[in-house]
């Protein structure tokens with residue numbers, strides 16, 4: 001038998017790319033590839049890229065440039081670009097960087113085996129179609145390898161919202177939900193391989209409306225089905241849009257025992273003028289009322305969000321409204337970004353905010369978010385949480401896992417194994433994690 005070929009995948013961007021990279025590794029596993037952790041000994045390098053901000057996209061070209069020496073030493077090395085930059089820039093990538101042999105968009109991963117064969121025949125391979133066939137069905141022949149305790153599972157992909165700043169509707173395409181039975185089969189399979197927590201993924205995951213046994217199923221319906229899966233202990237989902245936060249989903253946060261008390265619900269801005277220009281179709285008021293309802297259903301829920309500062313025409317007053325909203329919600333986690341102009345999106349054509357003013361706002365927003373994050377983390381001290389342990393920590397005998405609120409928790413306990421779910425009393429709040437002791 002011939003030596004297996006080695007595949008190195010580097011993943012950028014969101015969790016969906018992490019999930020997709022696993023699927024690509026499985027697709028190429030069928031072609032005799034095994035994964036390697038180093039680009040140096042690879043026979044194929046795949047960059048699974050992100051196009052969300054300018055910096056993310058530019059990183060890809062600088063990374064590709066670094067492979068020049070490798071390819072000179074090893075002419076058989078194939079280099080591929082996958083993901084959202086591949087979708088957005090297509091052929092342009094091969095023009096800008098002739099080292100690239102293969103460009104594959106997020107909807108064409110199931111065609112990787114044929115594309116790989118084409119590169120082995122000395123040709124370039126490009127596929128950025130939005131094909132009709134179900135890529136997930138074609139990708140399902142996975143090896144039954146054991147897995148860690150947590151996994152992502154894509155249930156919905158693409159977006160029809162067209163926020164004025166965002167490339168996702170162009171790179172991931174129209175919103176599509178996978179049929180519920182296929183998701184449940186995949187979840188069952190993950191659990192059989194050791195997974196105890198599943199995070200359901202979608203660019204607009206709460207818009208999920210896949211085919212179920214009795215017509216369309218909502219995300220809450222899907223979560224209730226997953227709640228019945230023996231051996232599955234925890235369910236999470238991300239990312240949600242405020243306008244798709246249906247009543248049954250809010251209710252599930254109060255009643256579904258495996259659904260974790262954590263919700264990522266991006267608002268982007270606290271100014272109604274800016275929200276309107278972003279085409280977000282909700283107001284700061286409707287968002288705040290929504291959070292009230294979610295907290296009524298699950299009082300201890302930890303909220304998380306995304307913000308953009310320096311969106312075109314944002315004034316200091318608009319920014320102040322964002323600070324006010326953050327002050328009112330008090331996020332346990334929040335991600336904030338300086339607006340980045342994306343060619344082809346509506347906001348790219350508008351009057352841009354002075355970059356220095358935007359930098360200054362970003363710093364002020366992050367300082368406020370960090371303060372709340374700390375307060376919420378510190379308030380965990382003295383409480384008992386349940387921790388799903390994932391891996392050994394840096395100290396001897398130490399294990400690290402996540403609480404239901406997604407805080408990292410360190411515990412010294414040589415008897416703990418990865419995959420254990422244990423009650424832990426929190427004793428200390430550190431920079432980015434908690435420490436505790438088994439109860």
Ligand code: SAH
Pocket residue numbers: 052053165166167168202203204239240241266268306307308337338339340341342
């Ligand atoms: N599907 C998710 C968002 C994916 S992008 C959702 O709808 O919430 C993740 C985050 O990146 C967004 O929430 C937004 O805050 C940020 N983002 C998107 N486009 C951006 C841009 N052009 N400039 C800066 N940040 C951006």
Ligand code: SF4
Pocket residue numbers: 159160161162163166167168169203204241
């Ligand atoms: Fe982008 Fe999210 Fe808006 Fe869709 S809803 S366009 S993914 S920010």
Ligand code: F3S
Pocket residue numbers: 012013014015016017049050051052083084167168171172203
């Ligand atoms: Fe980036 Fe594409 Fe995800 S642009 S954030 S990798 S959907």
